[in-house]
Amino acid sequence: MKKKTLILGIETSCDETAAAVIEENTGTIPNILSNVVSSQIEVHKEFGGVVPELAARSHIEKIDLIVHKAIRDSGKDLSEMDCIAVTAGPGLIVCLSVGLNFAKSLALSLNKPFVAINHLEGHALSPKLVTDLKFPYLLLLISGGHTQFLSVKKYGKYKRLGTTIDDALGEAFDKTAKMIGIEFPGGPYLEKLAKKGNPERFKLPKPILKKGGCNMSFAGLKTAVLKISKLVKNDEDRNDLAASFQKTIQDILYAKSKIAFKEFRDISKTNQNTFVVAGGVAANKSIRKTLIDVSLEEKFNPIFPPLELCGDNAAMIAMAGLEKLKLKKFDNLNHPAKPRWPLDNKAAFLKGAGVKL
Numbered sequence: 001m002k003k004k005t006l007i008l009g010i011e012t013s014c015d016e017t018a019a020a021v022i023e024e025n026t027g028t029i030p031n032i033l034s035n036v037v038s039s040q041i042e043v044h045k046e047f048g049g050v051v052p053e054l055a056a057r058s059h060i061e062k063i064d065l066i067v068h069k070a071i072r073d074s075g076k077d078l079s080e081m082d083c084i085a086v087t088a089g090p091g092l093i094v095c096l097s098v099g100l101n102f103a104k105s106l107a108l109s110l111n112k113p114f115v116a117i118n119h120l121e122g123h124a125l126s127p128k129l130v131t132d133l134k135f136p137y138l139l140l141l142i143s144g145g146h147t148q149f150l151s152v153k154k155y156g157k158y159k160r161l162g163t164t165i166d167d168a169l170g171e172a173f174d175k176t177a178k179m180i181g182i183e184f185p186g187g188p189y190l191e192k193l194a195k196k197g198n199p200e201r202f203k204l205p206k207p208i209l210k211k212g213g214c215n216m217s218f219a220g221l222k223t224a225v226l227k228i229s230k231l232v233k234n235d236e237d238r239n240d241l242a243a244s245f246q247k248t249i250q251d252i253l254y255a256k257s258k259i260a261f262k263e264f265r266d267i268s269k270t271n272q273n274t275f276v277v278a279g280g281v282a283a284n285k286s287i288r289k290t291l292i293d294v295s296l297e298e299k300f301n302p303i304f305p306p307l308e309l310c311g312d313n314a315a316m317i318a319m320a321g322l323e324k325l326k327l328k329k330f331d332n333l334n335h336p337a338k339p340r341w342p343l344d345n346k347a348a349f350l351k352g353a354g355v356k357l
């Protein structure tokens with residue numbers, strides 16, 4: 001019997017040190033043999049955000065242990081790996097360099113193929129770890145650093161339909177959380193408070209809701225939260241503000257998804273209406289519900305990664321590695337770390353993000 005392809009994935013772009021082993025399957029969905037994620041929440045908590053130097057130091061301390069654990073948990077041997085896949089960007093350069101150099105050393109010493117992966121592509125392909133996901137599809141990427149609608153034609157072929165013109169959605173969640181006194185990382189805690197609050201109590205702005213196509217803006221929302229947060233006196237106020245903020249985000253995503261659906265239909269010329277939502281914020285259950293509702297209304301099929309694969313992990317990096325390996329797109333060991341690495345290069349450098357308001 002032919003040996004099944006094994007990929008070791010490594011991820012250190014921000015504050016998670018992660019390694020995973022996946023195995024190609026006879027079907028289209030691979031087996032996740034191990035998926036180890038070590039978070040640095042405790043390291044950064046007292047600073048209220050990720051401190052790059054501390055993050056890099058923590059990656060250096062843990063990378064070999066995490067990779068060893070991923071190999072051990074997989075029940076395989078390091079020598080059995082067919083390819084080493086690693087995040088090469090975008091992210092914090094001091095953090096990226098740790099995983100990238102570790103992966104290069106492994107590939108060189110074991111004489112294995114090496115592939116450098118775009119972290120955003122990892123998120124974009126993450127549902128492929130559990131679902132038979134076919135190209136093309138519409139992608140909404142909502143993470144700590146990115147908020148974009150993209151048309152995904154095939155592996156490596158992206159067209160950006162819309163982007164945030166200021167803060168990323170995860171960033172807006174984290175900053176709002178901080179303003180109402182929630183510890184880092186705020187997003188998941190804000191969701192918990194929102195469950196207990198009244199979403200109709202505070203009226204918050206929805207910037208560029210009716211203009212700018214499916215581009216988005218969250219900075220004005222943050223300023224409004226800052227003003228109201230000064231009046232927050234007790235838990236009830238806090239929960240109501242969290243709920244009102246989250247509801248406003250849901251309303252914005254609902255309206256902007258409708259526009260993105262139309263644009264995707266116009267350019268993709270396909271009846272295959274698949275809507276993939278990925279990235280850390282895709283773990284938010286209320287946001288999921290809104291995006292499922294709007295998809296069903298507009299006859300799109302919504303697909304989310306399972307909760308444990310929404311945030312940063314190395315299984316998604318191994319998944320992107322497997323796709324790249326199948327296409328025989330190997331990388332050289334001199335591949336640089338790329339702190340900036342847009343999926344749609346053409347759109348990324350447009351003046352003012354190319355947004356017409």
Ligand code: KG4
Binds near residue numbers: 014169283285
């Ligand atoms: O994809 P990710 O793990 O890292 C990046 O690539 O940025 O996303 C992290 C972001 C953080 O801003 C975090 O607060 C947010 O995702 N996040 C959430 C939730 N879980 C994570 N935001 C809202 N609700 C959640 N449940």
Ligand code: ZN
Binds near residue numbers: 119123143144279280
């Ligand atoms: Zn990420």
